[in-house]
Amino acid sequence: MHRIIIGDGLTNEILSPQNQYQTSRGNVGQREIALLLGKGKTFGDGPLPTFLRSAAAAGDSVDLLFLRPIL
Numbered sequence: 397m398h399r400i401i402i403g404d405g406l407t408n409e410i411l412s413p414q415n416q417y418q419t420s421r422g423n424v425g426q427r428e429i430a431l432l433l434g435k436g437k438t439f440g441d442g443p444l445p446t447f448l449r450s451a452a453a454a455g456d457s458v459d460l461l462f463l464r465p466i467l
Contacts, residue, residue: 401451403462413439 405411409420413429424432434442451458 397457399451399454399458401448401458401460403448403460405464406462407464 405422408414408417410422410424411429411433412423413426413433413435417423418426429435430442432442432444434440434445448460452460
């Protein structure tokens, strides 16, 4: 079975914990970022990046599509 995973809004303006992005209207906030991506030394090991890494490692049966606005 072929799977397609679509990621929408996976940009710094939406999910970055860095101060420069915190004022973006679309930023989901520190709490949600920590829940999705991890926090501190575990940043990048949260459920969202873990899921995307697993999907990418699945090989030919998965396509990852990341949508972002053109500014």
